[in-house]
Amino acid sequence: MKNFNLHIIIFGAFSLLMGCGSGVDVASSEESSKADLKHNYQKPGAPIEMTYKVLTQAAQAGDEVEIEVSFDSPVKSTISTKLNPLKNMSLVNDKTSWQSHVAKSGEFESLPNLKLKAQADGLYYVTLVASIEVDGNVQSKPFVIPIKVGKGNVNLESSGEIIVDESGNKLIVHKAEKGE
Numbered sequence: 001m002k003n004f005n006l007h008i009i010i011f012g013a014f015s016l017l018m019g020c021g022s023g024v025d026v027a028s029s030e031e032s033s034k035a036d037l038k039h040n041y042q043k044p045g046a047p048i049e050m051t052y053k054v055l056t057q058a059a060q061a062g063d064e065v066e067i068e069v070s071f072d073s074p075v076k077s078t079i080s081t082k083l084n085p086l087k088n089m090s091l092v093n094d095k096t097s098w099q100s101h102v103a104k105s106g107e108f109e110s111l112p113n114l115k116l117k118a119q120a121d122g123l124y125y126v127t128l129v130a131s132i133e134v135d136g137n138v139q140s141k142p143f144v145i146p147i148k149v150g151k152g153n154v155n156l157e158s159s160g161e162i163i164v165d166e167s168g169n170k171l172i173v174h175k176a177e178k179g180e
Helices: 002-040
Strands: 049-054 064-072 079-083 089-091 097-100 114-118 122-134 137-149 161-164 170-173
Touching: 049 137, 064 079, 064 122, 064 137, 114 122, 114 137
Parallel strands: none
Antiparallel strands: 049 064, 064 114, 079 097, 079 122, 089 114, 122 137, 161 170
16 A cells, blocks of 8 residues: 555656646647747638629620630739630630739739630629749639620529528538549
8 A cells, every 4th residue: 555655646746747847848839839820821722813894795695705804913923824614605715724924014914805605595604713823832713704695584593402401591402523
């Protein structure tokens, strides 16, 4: 029993000594960890902004739709832009990717206007993905431009199943798709 009590006392003293010495290290490592988190945090996507203007008004099926697109970024590096494949629209331009360089004025060069054709009335989405190099890393950000063709109302149909959760909120559940 004496031997057991001696072990408890030695273990307690050893724990106190170890605890006192490591408390300072833990606090300093927590502070450095918080500093690292603040330093490494950033918004998702690249620091790029896009502005666009649909130049063709009241487009009908078969009409050419012209879109003016420009990009800006606080990072003065070349912006690479790629047009994602179009669904139910055809591209009149023959290029699907562009480079927007920084001009001597500090502004980005304009992209050539996009020219598209839709064969039927409806709501279409043109997706552009812009990329820029920031501190040696390439960052990308997608942008979507909605285009309405025709005079009729656009009926938006959900591609998923609408369910109601236990709180009464409506949710849309989509089937999972395997990525490429």
